[in-house]
Amino acid sequence: MKEEIVQLIQSEVDGSNSIQDSARLQQLCATNPEIQAEWDNMSALVSILNRIEPKQPSIAFHQNVMASLPEYPFWSPKPVAQRNWLAFFQLPARPVLTLSYGFAVGALAVFAIMSSISPTSGPMPIEGISGTMAPQSTELFTERIDSAEGGQIAIQATQTTEGIRVAIDGDVTIEDVITVQIQRADQITFNKAFSIR
Amino acid sequence: MSEERDQRLVERTLSGDRRAFGELVEHYQVAVYTVAFNVLRNEKDAEDAAQTAFLKAFEQLSSFNTNFKFFSWLYRIAINESINAKKKKRPFTGVEDLDPVASEQSDRLAQDNELEDRVGEALMELTPEDRAIILLRHFQDFSYPDIAYIMDTTESKVKSRLFTARQRLRGIFEKRSISLQI
Numbered sequence: 001m002k003e004e005i006v007q008l009i010q011s012e013v014d015g016s017n018s019i020q021d022s023a024r025l026q027q028l029c030a031t032n033p034e035i036q037a038e039w040d041n042m043s044a045l046v047s048i049l050n051r052i053e054p055k056q057p058s059i060a061f062h063q064n065v066m067a068s069l070p071e072y073p074f075w076s077p078k079p080v081a082q083r084n085w086l087a088f089f090q091l092p093a094r095p096v097l098t099l100s101y102g103f104a105v106g107a108l109a110v111f112a113i114m115s116s117i118s119p120t121s122g123p124m125p126i127e128g129i130s131g132t133m134a135p136q137s138t139e140l141f142t143e144r145i146d147s148a149e150g151g152q153i154a155i156q157a158t159q160t161t162e163g164i165r166v167a168i169d170g171d172v173t174i175e176d177v178i179t180v181q182i183q184r185a186d187q188i189t190f191n192k193a194f195s196i197r
Numbered sequence: 198m199s200e201e202r203d204q205r206l207v208e209r210t211l212s213g214d215r216r217a218f219g220e221l222v223e224h225y226q227v228a229v230y231t232v233a234f235n236v237l238r239n240e241k242d243a244e245d246a247a248q249t250a251f252l253k254a255f256e257q258l259s260s261f262n263t264n265f266k267f268f269s270w271l272y273r274i275a276i277n278e279s280i281n282a283k284k285k286k287r288p289f290t291g292v293e294d295l296d297p298v299a300s301e302q303s304d305r306l307a308q309d310n311e312l313e314d315r316v317g318e319a320l321m322e323l324t325p326e327d328r329a330i331i332l333l334r335h336f337q338d339f340s341y342p343d344i345a346y347i348m349d350t351t352e353s354k355v356k357s358r359l360f361t362a363r364q365r366l367r368g369i370f371e372k373r374s375i376s377l378q379i
Contacts, residue, residue, distance in 0.1 A: 006360065007356075007360070010356070010359065010360050010363070011356075014334070014341075014359075016341065041367065042363065042367075045363060045366065045367055045370070046335065046363075048312070048316055049316070049331060049334075049335035049336075049366075050335050051312075051313065052231075052235065052313065052316070052317075052332070052335060052336045053231075053313060054227050054228065054231045054336075055227070055230055055231040055234045055235075055243070056227060056230070057226055057227070057230040057243075057244055057247060058240075058244060061226055061230070061244060061247070061248070062219070062222055062223060062226060064244075064248055065222050065226070065248050065251045065252070066215070066218075066219055066222065068248060068252050069215065069218070069252065069255050070255075070256065
C-alpha cells in the first residue's frame with residue numbers, strides 16, 4: 001500500500017484531515033477493498049487505544065506529594081539571618097518597598113524635629129503657678145484630693161483623650177514638684193509630699 | 198480546569214502559597230499517574246515516578262514558560278521521569294512475563310479489564326518513547342503540536358513515530374492474537 005494512503009488513514013483517525021482529504025479517503029475505501037480493510041483495522045486499533053482507562057493513585061498520594069515538597073524552593077525568598085544596618089541603604093530599589101522605606105525615614109525625621117522643639121522636653125518651671133491652666137478636653141477619668149494644710153489646695157488629675165492633665169487650684173505657693181503616679185489607666189495616685197507656705 | 202485557572206495557581210504557588218500547588222496536584226494526579234502507570238506497568242514504580250514528577254515541577258516552577266500550557270509542561274516532566282525510570286528497570290523480556298490465559302468471564306466489565314490488561318502488555322513491547330506518544334495521543338487526546346512540545350521533538354516526527362508505533366502495535370496484537378474487533 002502506498003505510503004501516501006497510509007498517512008491519509010493515520011491522519012483521518014487523528015482527525016487532522018481536511019474535508020477534501022476525508023472525502024478522498026472515503027472514495028478510496030469504497031473502490032479499493034485493501035484500503036477499506038486497512039482503514040477498518042486502524043480505526044479498530046484506535047478505538048481500543050482510546051479505551052485506556054484512567055488509573056487512580058493510592059489515597060495517600062496527594063499527601064505524600066505535598067509532604068515531599070521542599071519548604072523553600074530556590075525561587076522563594078529565604079529569611080535573612082542577619083543584616084548590617086547599612087545594608088538598608090544598599091538594598092536594590094524595589095518598587096513595592098521604596099515607598100515604605102521613604103515613609104519610615106520621613107516619620108523618623110519628623111519625630112526627631114518634633115522632639116527637639118517640644119516645650120515639655122525639660123523640667124517645667126512651676127513657681128508661681130496658680131489656678132487651673134489645663135486646656136479643655138474630653139475627660140475620661142478624674143481623681144481629686146483636697147488639703148487644708150497651711151491653706152486650701154486642690155489637685156485634680158484627669159485622664160483625657162489628649163493625655164494626663166494635672167490641675168492645681170489653691171491660694172498657696174507650691175515649692176516642690178508634685179509627683180503623679182499612674183498605676184493603671186483608671187487608677188491615679190498622688191505623692192502628697194509637697195509643702196505649702 | 199482552564200488554562201487561566203492553572204496560570205493563577207502557578208502564580209500563587211510562586212508567591213509562596215503551597216495550597217495552590219496542592220490544587221494542581223489534586224487536579225492532575227490521576228492523569229499523571231495513569232501515564233506513568235501505562236509506561237511502567239507497576240503501581241509502586243508509577244506512584245514513585247508521578248510523585249517525582251510533581252516534585253520536579255514544584256522545584257522548577259519558576260522556569261515554567263507561561264507561553265505553554267501547564268499540563269503539557271507537567272506531562273513533559275512526567276513522561277521523561279517515567280521513561281527514565283523504565284530504562285533503569287529490567288527491560289521487558291517477552292511472553293513469559295504475561296499473565297496466564299484469560300479467564301472466561303462473561304460480563305463486559307471483566308472483558309474490558311482483560312482487554313485493557315492485554316493492550317497494556319502489548320504496549321510494553323514498544324519503546325518507552327513510542328509508548329508515551331501513543332498514550333499522549335489516545336489517552337489524553339493531545340494534539341500533534343502538544344505532543345511535539347511534551348516529547349521535545351517536531352510535529353512531523355510525532356506523526357512519523359505515531360504511525361510507526363501504531364503499525365508495530367498492530368503487529369504485536371496479531372502476534373498475541375488480540376482481536377481488533379470489539
